[in-house]
Amino acid sequence: MVLMEEAAFNFRTSYVKSTVFYDAYNGILPLVLNWQARPWTCDVAQKNMSSYACVSNHSVCVNVTSTTDEPGYRCKCSDGYEGNPYITDGCQDIDECLKNSTLCGYGICENMAGNYTCSCPRGKDWTNGICQSRFPVIPVVGTTGGLVVLVIALACACMIQERRKLQKMKRDYFRQHGGLILFDEMRSKQGITFKIFMEEELKQATNRFSEQQVLGQGGYGTVYKGILEGGVEVAVKRCKTANEQQKKEFGKEMLILSEVNHKNIVKLLGCCLEVEVPMLVYEFVPNGTLFQLIHGNHGLRISLATRLGIAHESADALSYLHSSASTPILHGDIKSSNILLDRDNKAKVADFGASILAPTDKSQFITLVHGTCGYLDPEYMQTNLLTDKNDVYSFGVVLLELLTAKLPFNFDPDVPAHEKSLSMMFTYAMKENKLDQILDAEIKDGDNIEIIEEIAELAMRCLEMCGHNRPSMKKVAEKLDSLRKVMQHPSVQRNPEEMECLLGEPSSMASSTVTSAEYFSIEKKAVNGLQSGR
Known part of the structure; x- marks a missing residue:
């Protein structure tokens, strides 16, 4: 059983x-x-503690009824306790936290006598049996997302507004610099290669105007080397300032300057008008400047023929600007650093975009051209009137640089006053008959002394204090051309007409061979003809 x-x-x-x-x-x-203590109920049994069966602490009495309907009771441990209620200390506390590790979810469970409590980490509350953030997740995420969207929207709105302001500013600058007039003129004329560049296009070409791209700096601005799309090398000039009158006339002047076409003048390719001060774009000339050739510590010997060739080409370019361009153009800043050299050391006059067009009446003579110390015409400093004879004076200083290889101005305070300016030093040497003391040692050659003296005399005429007494650039170019030909061909053949032109009278030497010394004797007699053609 x-x-x-x-x-x-x-x-x-x-x-x-x-x-x-x-x-x-x-x-x-x-x-x-299934048993019970009989025949008492809990109320009756608890009156006699000596026979009461539920002796353990944390025990309770429970009434039960048997099948015979006889009353009785049983004992059990209280909630939260377990064990034997019929013996002393038989009911022991239950560690609910130890029995069930997930009792409080992700909260903190703490056991207590007969019970337990659940708590949450800081920032959370015990809700519906789990720990929840004090602020609902969805509303927080929604609010944060809304703020992010709002910030982005405001930023985009600001960017759009700034972009519109920038575009409006560029349009205003473009109109202010005469861009609309320039466009109309370009459409009306055929075959113009002049281009109007965008600012961003020039930024990309110059690596955002990086210091590594700087070719040179001057009173008018900074020149950067740039590479356009297609690999075309250019020189980009960022001008510093422009007055209101210059801004209004800029577009018109640019079109005139774009038509300048001479082998010894740097070609102006285009300009940028959508900036406060316009930028100019020139062809790139790779071999540096005449200033670097003369004064640079390169150890190269520069022959007199090379110097004379550069002088003649530069003078020919200035003569073209003054008298052969569609509208006469005054350079205003002739100096050796504005004469560039190509790979064959052929001269190219640059920076004429910083000049002004020749004025049509005296009221237009006042200008803000400043020039460069050592090259600046003293007459201009007194009158502040820019004329073609200012360029002649500055070119005379360039001739002195070619002859002496000295700087146009000496800033050393210990140098005597008459030696600070190259033009003053030269004038003093000529008056004292000490030209050979200031000549560059590389060209002190007995075979060429006559040519050097002729160049020196030409420079003296260019440096006359009164501009009216200076020769025109056309006459200067013609003189240098004749000296160049004599140097290339020491024995030259003269026809009667040419001799008459030099002497101003019929010559008996018409068909004879003339040596260089004889030629210079004839040339000296023809000086009056040169001066009368100012």
Whole structure:
């Protein structure tokens, strides 16, 4: 006979003669004893503590009724306790936190006598059996997302507004510099290669005007080397200032300057008008400046023929600007650093875009051209009137640089006053007949002394204090051209007409061969003709 809980076992006939029962239940089944203390109820039993069965702390009495309806009671441990309530200290506290690690979810579980508590980390509250943020996640995310969208929208609006302001500013500058007039003129004329550049295009070409791209700096601005799309090398000049009158006339003047076409003048390719002060774009000349050739510490010997060739080409370019261009142009800043050299040391006059067009009446003579110390015409400094004879004076200083290889101005305070300015030093040497003391040692050659003296005399005429007494650039170019030909061909053939031109009278030497010394004797007699053609 076996005692067991009825609900825990289902009988089968196969259990009688086999071990199936043991295989299914391991020979073990729960047994439930349904018993009670009789014949008292809890109220009656608790009156007699000597016989009261629930002796353990944290135990409770429970009334039960048997099948015979006889009263009785049983003992059990209180909630949160377990054990035997019928013995002393038989009911022990249950550690709910230890039994169930997920009892408080992601909160903090703390065991208590007969119970437990759940708490949450800082910033969260225990709600509906879980720890939740004090502020709901969805509203916080929504608010944050809304703020981000608002900030982005405001930033975009500001960028759009700034971009519109920038575009408006560029349009205003473009109109202010005569861009609309320039466009109309360009459309009306055929074959013009002049281009109006965008600011961004020139920024990209010059690596955003990087210091590594700087070719040179002067009183008018900074010149950068740039490479346009297609690999075209250019020189980009950022001018410093422009007055209101210059701004209004800029577009018109640019079109006139764009038509300048001479082999010894740097070609003006275009300009940028959408900036406060316009930028100019020239062809790039690769071999540096005449100033660098003369004064640079390169150790190269510069022959007199090379110097004379550069002088003649530069003078020819200035003569073209003064008298052969569609509208006469005054350079205003002739100096050795504004004469560029190509790979064959051929001269190209640059920076004429900083000049002004020749004025049509005296009221237009006042100008803001400043020039460069050492090259500036003293007469201009007194009158502030720019004329073609100012360029002649400055070119005379360039001739002195070619002859002496000295700087146009010496800033050393210990140098005597008459030696500070190259023009003053030269004038003093000529008056004292000491030209050979200031000549560059590289050109002191007995075979060429006559040519050097002729160049020196030409420079003296260019440096006359009164501009009216100076020759025109056309006459200067013609003189240098004749000296160049004599140097190339020491023995020249003269026809009667040419001799008459030099002497102003028929010559008996018409068909004879003339040596260089004889030629210079004839040239000296023709000086009056040169001066009368100022």
